[in-house]
Amino acid sequence: MFNKIIKRGHRKVSKSDLQEPAVYGHGASAYRNSASVSTSNVTVNHASRPTSATSSPNSQQNAGAAANSLFPIGLSAGIVEALPMFRDVPAHDRPSLFLRKLQLCCIICDFSDTLKSIREKETKRQTLLELVDFIQSGSGKLSENLQEELIRMISFNIFRCLPPSSHENTGAEATDPDEEDPYLEPAWPHLQLVYELLLRYVVSSDTDTKIAKRYIDHSFVLKLLDLFDSEDPREREYLKTVLHRIYGKFMVHRPFVRKAINNIFYRFIFETERHSGIGELLEILGSIINGFALPMKEEHKLFLVRALIPLHKPKSIALYHQQLSYCITQFVEKDFKLADIVLRGLLKYWPVTNCQKEVLFLGELEEVLELTQSAEFQRCVVPLFRQIGRCLNSSHFQVAERALFLWNNDHIVSLIAQNRSVIFPIIFEALENNIKSHWNQAVHGLTANVRKMFLEMDNELFEECQRQYQEKVANAKELEEQRELTWKRLEAVAAKAGCEDMVLVN
Secondary structure: OOOOOOOOOOOOOOHHHHOOOOOOOOOHHHHHOOOOOOOOEEEEEOOOOOOOOOOOHHHHHHHHHHOOOOOOEOHHHOEEEEEOOHHHOOHHHHHHHHHHHHHHOOEOOOOOOOOOOHHHHHHHHHHHHHHHHHHHHOOOOOOHHHHHHHHHHHHHHHOOOOOOOHHHHHOOOOOOHHHOOOOOOOOHHHHHHHHHHHHHHHHOOOOOHHHHOOOOOHHHHHHHHHHHHOOOHHHHHHHHHHHHHHHHHOHHHHHHHHHHHHHHHHHHHHHHOOOOOHHHHHHHHHHHHHOOOOOOOHHHHHHHHHHHHHHHOOHHHHHOHHHHHHHHHHHHHHOHHHHHHHHHHHHHOOOOOOHHHHHHHHHHHHHHHHOOOHHHHHHOHHHHHHHHHHHHOOOOHHHHHHHHHHHHOHHHHHHHHHOHHHHHHHHHHHHHHHHHHOOOHHHHHHHHHHHHHHHHHOHHHHHHHHHHHHHHHHHHHHHHHHHHHHHHHHHHHHHHHHHHHHHHHO
16 A cells, blocks of 8 residues: 555666766766776764764663764864775674764765865765665664664755745746756755665665654654755655655554644645645655545545645645645545535635636546536535536636536536536526637537537427527617617716706806
8 A cells, every 4th residue: 555656656776876976067077077086985083072962871882882973074074084895894893884884974065066075975975875785685684773873874964954945036936847947956966875775774674663763753754844845856756755655664653744744735825835845745645545444534534624625725736736636536536425525625716817727627627526426416516517607608718628528528427417407507608608709619619519418418408498598698688778778868868958058058
């Protein structure tokens, strides 16, 4: 159930993929072509380093025996010396070597200048790659102390202040990421390997959840969720996979993860309307919803009403609508009785002036109606087809066309046929208006097809609706003529009164 990630799968990173550092931005060629870069592993010697206040006394004592507790350090903090490879040392020395390599990887490199500290950057990259291979190969089960230091090193590298987002710099609204080049994190050659190391640790069969949950705790999960606002799509993809695996492996964290994601959605909907990772969070939720047991808990239904449906409100919905639509349809597929709530929710947030958003709503509406049963359909048929009727008469041809495409769905047509006595009178006028006055020829053709379908479905009802429509048109014409006649009388009276005033003045 938890092996499934919606929309985009996560590709495993092999050693061959990571041999050549992925360097982005200016100076990449200088980085890539530095022939003298050393690939040997190194460590940093320090005279002293304070121990972590969060570590237990025993773990501090054990860690201090091999190397002191880890804190983020710069390249100038110590002297670099060579470290052997894991394969070059006896098995009993590998835990100590593993800890020393973690200490090396706490060096935070400056990627603002790609020509700066090239050797150190490559050394750290090679060390991270070796750590990934060590965890993936299952060469040895990590002690609790080593697991604690591993998570601490990972935290030092990935938990950081994100740069100001592009919309904050330019004041622009969120745009389609396919239309613009996304921001790429300069430190990605290291961050990618740190994320891969975390992923391998979480999915490893040697990782004991009883021990790991002490370090991958609520605070760690919250900080991971904060990183979903990163503008680098590669980082969000890794975060999505890691968080999904944490949700699957650490059952104790599941309610907390759902609640934390809820809070992100609330802040996005009702405060900022700006967040880079809504789509990825919805992909995780799509898989989670797919695994909900029946009957569905009230907590999950409240999440649908209070978070998912209001996500239709923000202007930037196009960036995550595909994932949102999947989550919504998963709820209806799980419990068809929720269809009425979903349909009324769509009508509540239906766009008024945004035609592209309206096309998205119509597409989602079709997916929901395809899963809707007759009883739920009848509860909202009147407001639903009043809105569809307005869409049929839209001057934007894509909106009118998408609304007419609903009649290509056999299940929707069967629902309409069962409720034709209610639906025909509501939309008949919209169809006739399209035939008479819509400017787009494609809309004309589709409207004629729907009109013909109604005629074949119930000839008597069609003729009755046509008669009522003709009466309405005639009454409206008569009313207009009376209005014109009244205006002419008023103008005549005003003109006469004006002439009499002129005679009195003279």
